[in-house]
Amino acid sequence: MDSTRRLVYGFTYNRSDATRPGSPVSDDSNATVLLVDDEEALVSMYEAYLADRYEVRTATSGAEALSIADDTVDVALLDRRMPEMRGEEVLRELRAAEIGCRVAMLTAVQPTVDIVDMPFDDYRVKPVNEAELVGVVEVLIERAAYGERSQEFFALASKKAALEVAGETSSDAYETLCTELDEVRVELDRQLDAVGAEAAFSDLA
Template sequence: MGTGLRAEKPRVVVVDDEKKVADAYALRLQDVAAVSVAYDGREALDLITEGRPPDVVLLDRHMPGLSGDDVLEKIREQGIRTQVVMVTAIDPDLGVVDLPFDDYLSKPVDREDLYAAIDQQCQVLAYDLLGEYFRLESTRAVIETQLPEDTDDADDQVAEIETRLATTEARVRDLLPDADTLLDEFTGIDREPY
């Protein structure tokens, strides 16, 4: 772990309404992650929802306008596959029990703790996505063997699954150093047609 992270250049979005704080975290991460910064909740949602989702979002809880709690809720409602680490000066209380975050860090956060949290969340996301990859492969195998080959519906479903497989595989390979071994050993699921 020479850089402190196992994933090479994970995508991280830093969200904090205090510009100096957000920029300081981004500066700490610039050599080990592809970092984007947002200074409010609306800007954060724009960054998170455009293109490929970030791997980790470092999210301040208390911001004017759209709070970190609101941003977190919208991320989860939209089903965006990203890990959310709340990074805040507010000590956790029982109110956090119902918040669907993945980790919680109290400010100030030193470099080692920041790296450790991102590294851990990247690994969690990688294994979650690996499970999704295997589910998609299984679904593709069932569709290919159980539906008549000449149906447009089957072709469309397989094409959609293959697109999702490629996207999921790319993210797993980016996040998990031993992904090549895991994915190469998984050759699909053989199904005999009925």
Template sequence: MSNSDLPVILVVEDEPDVADTYDRWLQEYEVHRAETGEEALAQLDETVDVVLLDRMLPGMSGAEVLTEIRSRSIDCRVAMVTAVDPGFDIIEMGFDEYITKPPDREELRETVARLLHRATLNGDLQEYYSLVARRATLDATFPERQLEANKEYRVLVEQIEVHRAAVDDAMGDLASDADFIGAVREIMDTTNETEAPHDEEFTESTK
């Protein structure tokens, strides 16, 4: 439960020193903490806006926690913050950002700000962002030849194109919403370059 009107950030991290650092960096938010997946799920409710989730946790893994979050249909954004290098298994994970430890202060703060902004978008656009984040993470990790040889990666690319078409259709229904159209075009332009969406530019387009 939230005790204020501030955005709620749930930090799921089993190393107290690391969690303390995140807490200091995010003082403008209401920060909740959990050291295990079970503790995180016990705290999770509709007041949580962003989850910073470690993959390596005692007992229930971060991937299992993420699966449970999505199965509950809780409307929060999730960033994996982990020392585990991404592999092709992340294609099936429903995260919104993937950060490799250790993040610096600005990277963590900018990630939280981006995810809070994404929470204001419609479901199709949020899903599009999530798929693109997974592709961008893999693009930054593996050589092109290895990506093209992976069937799951090729399916991911196809899913992104399907969602692009759906978002494009939505633009037609929202022709009077110039901010929305500008934001979507910014995402599409960026993904044409096979990079993750630049949310700093996204934010500028929606001011």
């Protein structure tokens, strides 16, 4: 696999893609992060982790999150287990409103095959420390620079990795997920090969 493919797929298999606290962030350090969790203490702690790197908005309910979410939000971190409106409901509302932020589910709920149809970009199980929290935001911001199919690949790979960590690999849904992931990977490989060929011919011109 060449360096371009490593760049495209590099985040996929690294579940410890964390940035050390205090290390440099990406060029998009003015990004906006939406933190959503019904535990106020956790929201305050996460905000403290991120506030010196990003503009941070916080919400302690799904309804509040939707009231402050707009196209200026780059990354949303959603708890799943919230009263009145669960995190997956918030996720679907964000997608229905065509708010184009990257979304990570940040939750104590262990993943099962029910996550396969959820339109998130990453899934992390609490507790998470500062390094992991900063890392997942960094990664999602970087992923946003890629095309739609690459982002789909990242999301599928995240679901596959989450299910494997949880030991949820014996279902038809998991097998279908793996097949879809392979199909997207092949398509991306072909696109990269085409780009490489075009570059080679351009050099010869």
